[in-house]
Amino acid sequence: MLDALAPVVRIPDWRLTTAEILYHMPDHPHLLQTFIWQKLDRAPGFPELTRFLEFWRREIEGPLHTVRVASSALIRPAELRYANGEFRLH
Secondary structure, three states: OOOOOOOOOOOOOEEEEEEEEEEEOOOOOOOEEEEEEEEEEEOOOOHHHHHHHHHHHHHOOOOEEEEEEEEEEOOOOOOOOOOOOOOOOO
């Protein structure tokens, strides 16, 4: 049993972050290309994603069009469900 007076250890909000990046192709600016980026990052500032986008703007010729970001918490309460059924094998 956990002691109610024990100190709480706060874990940084690391999340699996996925970014869908649409960019204009350098040789054909009217066409869009998709790039998917995924890494562990800290919410809500997303410093890794910010660094990557700054690198993109500085080093890659294809100008950015749109960046969509999705993230999912790695540490969360247990998710348990009871199955309402039975499966039998011989």
